[in-house]
Amino acid sequence: MFRQLTDRILVAPQITVGDVMDAAHAGVTLIINNRPEDETADQTPGGEIETAARAAGLDYVAIPVTHAGFAEWQVTAMAEALAKTDGKILAYCRSGTRSTLLWALAQASKGEHPAVLAEKAADAGYDLTPVTAMMDMLRGRAS
Secondary structure, three states, rough: EEEEEEOOOEEEOOOHHHHHHHHHHOOOOEEEEOOOOOOOOOOOHHHHHHHHHHHHHOOEEEEEOOOOOOOHHHHHHHHHHHOOOEEEEEEOOOEEEEEEEEHHHHHHHHHOHHHHHHHEEEEOOOOOHHHHHHHHHHHHHHO
């Protein structure tokens, strides 16, 4: 269920409370929730995931992303969250796509090359094409 973008970064579709222990056993130290609350009736509320994460000794951060796109504050918050720990990080949303796109934007804002990010995302089954121009812009500002 968890897809690996790098040796430290995992992404996933919506997780459940039970998946939190799987993440902990996989070495995850931080869970990032990129899903807005009440997006669908069947999603596990972020508060339940946060409670389970904290009970398992994991950190938790919510950076909700709607289908309206990405704002600069979200890219900054994701970059800060990624820098928060040297351990493994699990980011999730409905399908894992928004988490992957936001990860790529955060990495580009730190100067990583979009082609390298696109290859890592593709290896995990995700396509960064929707944010290519934004990655280029963010990388350009990082230089």
